[in-house]
Amino acid sequence: MSDPVRSDGRETRSLIRAARPSLSLTVLSLIAFATLIGLGLWQVERRTWKLALIDRVEQRVHAAARPIPSPASWPTVTAANDEYRHVAVTGHFLHDRETLVQAVTEEGPGYWVLTPLERSDGTLVLINRGFVPSERRDASMRRDGNQDGRVEITGLLRMTEPKGGFLRNNDPVHGRWYSRDVAAIAAARDLDGVAPFFIDADAGSQAGNGPIGGLTVVRFPNNHLIYALTWFALAFMLAGRLFVTFGGGLFRRKRFVHEPAGGSDAVARRTGSDAGTIVEPT
Known part of the structure; x- marks a missing residue:
């Protein structure tokens, strides 16, 4: 005859082992x-x-404007060290080579107007002169805002934005620009000696009916x-x-199972490693 107590112990240990991962x-x-x-x-x-x-x-952003990096240091200009520096640059605009880049600003949808600024040493810097709405994208509608002669521009140094905007690639052949890709714009406009960055013009740089500056979002x-x-x-x-x-x-505290003596499942009290259910006499 099998021992019910020992049989129950084996079953319990089997259940414990089965529950372990x-x-x-x-x-x-x-x-x-x-x-x-x-x-x-x-x-x-x-x-x-x-x-x-x-x-x-x-x-x-809030520091006083300082001269842009010299051409010799342009290869070492990086976003970590230089982006959003408040800088100043002088020269004259090449308005016939401006580039319009699609933009959405607090003023609504429209375009950034990027115009090359030629410095006295012959090098060029792309200036984001600011925003114009779609109805004024044609340069003929804002000629009074095009500054002639020598000008000084202050603004924030920005790093180039290669390849295009979100889910849109620049299309230089058809003049569709979705990001301010300095190298691509320079190639499309046949510009040499262009700085590898551009400058977002400060607010107040607008002249006449020209682009609205100072809309850079720093977030x-x-x-x-x-x-x-x-x-x-x-x-x-x-x-x-x-x-x-x-x-x-x-x-968890150990629990003792108490069964009335004389019951059908009651067994004699044992001691030792194979001790089974503890029976409490009635």
């Missing part, structure tokens, strides 16, 4: 936890970097704290699940 699932869970923590820490680092960037750009999305909290929350949720699976039983 496989080794592969355990390893994947630990890897996922480490990955989530890593992503959270990365977002914290990104937030620190973004705050430093915002502070640095704010200082550049850096900073959602890194939200992302970091999300990754950490997911990591702690996973850790809680792992704790319940592997460690929860360590804190």
